[in-house]
Amino acid sequence: MDTFLIALLLIAAGGLQALVTFRAYLLMKILAVSTIIGGCGLGLYNAVNQIFRQVEPFVCSCEWLQIFTFSLKIDAVSAFFLIPVFAISAVAALYSFQYMGDKERSAATAANYFFYALLIISMSLVVCADNLISFALTWELMSISSFFLVIYDFHKQAVRNAGYIYFFFTQAGALFIFAGFGCIYAHTGSFSFDAIAAIPESVKLTAFILILIGCGSKAGIMPFHIWLPYAHPAAPSHISAVMSGVMIKIGIYGIVRFYLLLAPTSVLFGQLIIVLGIVSGILGVVYALGKHDIKRLLAYHSVENIGIILLGLGIGMLGVATGHKTMAAFGFAGGLLHVLNHSIFKSLLFFGAGGLLRQTGTAAIDQLGGLMKRMPFTGRSFLVGSLSISGLPPFNGFISEFLIYYGAFHGLDLQGASFILTNLTILSLALIGGLAAACFTKVVGIVFLGEARSEAAAQASETGSLIIISQLILALFCLLIGIFPEPFVRAAFLASRSIPLLADFDSMQFLPVLSNIARTAALFLILFLLIAGIRKLLYSGKEITQSGTWGCGFTQPTVRMQYTGASYADSMVDFFRPFVRVQKKYSGINTVFPGKTTYSSHVQDTSETGLTLFLVRPILYLLGKLRWMQHGNIQLYIGYIVLAIVVMLIFI
């Protein structure tokens, strides 16, 4: 039996045993966490092996319900996506051991572990699915298991609402995917992946757009991202980490897989993806800037990073359509590597946010402050995550962004619309990078630096050791990929060989570029240490004193006078006003002896208000007219079903 299946069985065993042993809370957690980590480790080993050994794709299939064939195939692309699935899930399981500390809710925790195991299995099966029906089935399994993970705190109204929104989006997205499958099935007449490339070009575009909307709503592409800022804050932090770090990438996998299967030749596909990437990337980071809740802010950063991934893939697709091999190789490799990188640093940041939430009881950025002193490990690993997500060297985010830049720059010799979009890609990447750095200086600066803005923040202490260790592991990988990028980039290049254009293209000739990056990063670190040493020498024997911060002449400062996250981001969000609506409420000072004044600001998501106004309200209005059909009479409901079947039989 194959290692991959053994790994999945092990994870399944870990999840199932939790349902039996939940009365012995500690035992349940130890067993669940250790088996899931074991299974993930095995799966990870198998996936890495699959990529680097370049062995024949693993294939397995079985008949299911006599008419459907359930078949799996692990090729290089699948194996590449399996890496974050297994790696991040394992670390998140380790994190959950201390994070899920509420003994009172042992049954809910056991269910959580069960659905967690189910989510890992379904995610790994989606990326291995080898026909339409297996893909659809595992996709649904993934959606449903993640829905149950989101509503862990189901006794809270906000969490239930978030769960409903997520459930709706995931099901509506699945409908679009199935519609796309329908388009394909209508022309091929089989569920197999093999015949898809042969369907007419015009149908390809329709099918691709339908699947793009479906997968895009899972991935969080703007404007289908609305569930993310609701679901991520509602879910437990390790679940947010896995959902944001890994699950939304399965949406990206869907787009990549169906792009490969459809094998289109038109430049339209690449252009469409780039436009979506620009919108998601820039608006994602602008909305993130305007958010005051740390988990909601991170959720919008997922939208931004999905935008960056799309920019990479779009550049790759443009390269394929125009036969530009360098552009194609770097675009795809950059997009794929960013999938891995984002899974690492985003999980790291969600782990950090979870630790904050656990110790201070609040996720409101403007209520925190000065936590670097009280939570030194969380603070430092959060800093590493922030540097990585801002795409700064020598951390991992830079490597994938560099690959995308490199691909985009080399595509600048194209003409017409493709040239403009390539140029816009470079421009947006630069703008996204700058704004992401702005956003994370805000988070780190307001939350971890300065003085505590509330009692809870002033009393906080460092979190549990396993929570810290899981953060340190990820932080280490952020730095590792930044300094030794070659094996990781090699993996991304190997995965992008699945594209027919690049099958015999020697993309490894570009690895020296990466070793240059690595050397420059190392040089930077050496120089940094050298200058830090010189600084130490300069200070030897000097008088160093401590004092309060210079208040610019004001002698009685309070912590309430500090700049807040809202004020920090205000001018930047204002700049993007046509796309971002900010609601401000200010009581003003209008009497001689002013009383208490209040100010609040709220950034509205334009796509959410637009969707509510133009789609949800009209539909609700129409459906309201049909409400008389819902009368609660079960006999009549059965009658509806019979009627529906009869009508369908007529059409057949």
Added chain:
Amino acid sequence: MNISFSFASLAMLFAAFALAPLLMGVILKVKAFFAGKQGPPWLIKYHTLVKLLQKGSVYSTSTTFIFKLGPVVSFTTAVMLLLFFPFAGMAPVLSFHGDVIMLFYLLGLGRFFTVLAALDTASPFEGMGAAREVFFSSLAEAAIFVILALFFRLSGSLSFAEYFTGTHAVNLWSESAALILLVVIALFIVLLTENSRVPVDDPATHLELTMIHEVMILDHSGPDLALIEMGAFCKMLFYASFVSCLLFPFQTGTPFFNIIIFAMVMTLVYAGVGLVESITARYKMDTVPNYILTSFALVCFATILTMEFVL
């Protein structure tokens, strides 16, 4: 990676490093001339550095290790820039295809830590400066990358050494001079923005509320402040050299003449900065983004022109 440890390259690097503070004196002298004053001595910046290096430091009780890390990181990134820049047409110490992307991101890293160090002090004024700095520089960075894209379109180059040495050099004397003229103006605006000069920021102002860069380093003192200052001089030198290399191709064949002309052009660029500072007032904070977007619009225009007239 091309590594050049030749005497010329190393000598240029050290000369650039040593003369960066002197060139700042040019700006002060030009400003003094317009104000009808004698101005500070030419070597004023060296005096400042020496004075700062001899002092100790006072650290705020609010700060953490980030505060001490800020100056070191920003200085290191500035030095990295100089390592990769071909001064006066000489081969830079290091270069590789794609280095510009990495270097501008390293500058971003330096800025990230400068901003964090400012927020570390818990001072509302420093927070204000930090917010302005990240906003304006993210716009300037976008303009820079459009310039880089244009250069790639024109010459297929992606490193400073390729831009300014060899056969595909981009400058005002090449075929696409009209486009480069737009780039020079745009880059000069970026120079003023990134180095906190008038009309974006006024390094000589005395009110904390109106500052950008100066307010962020209010709490730094002693050698830490010296590192920040030196880093700022290096960054200014880098941008001024960038503009200079666009203005003139330093390819006369004789290194000696190259260096002489380079020194003259550099002095002119610094004098230009002083001139702008003397004859313009600074903008209101909310109009600064429009000013930076002017540079952006100029390069975008140049880029659109390449679609029809070049290739």
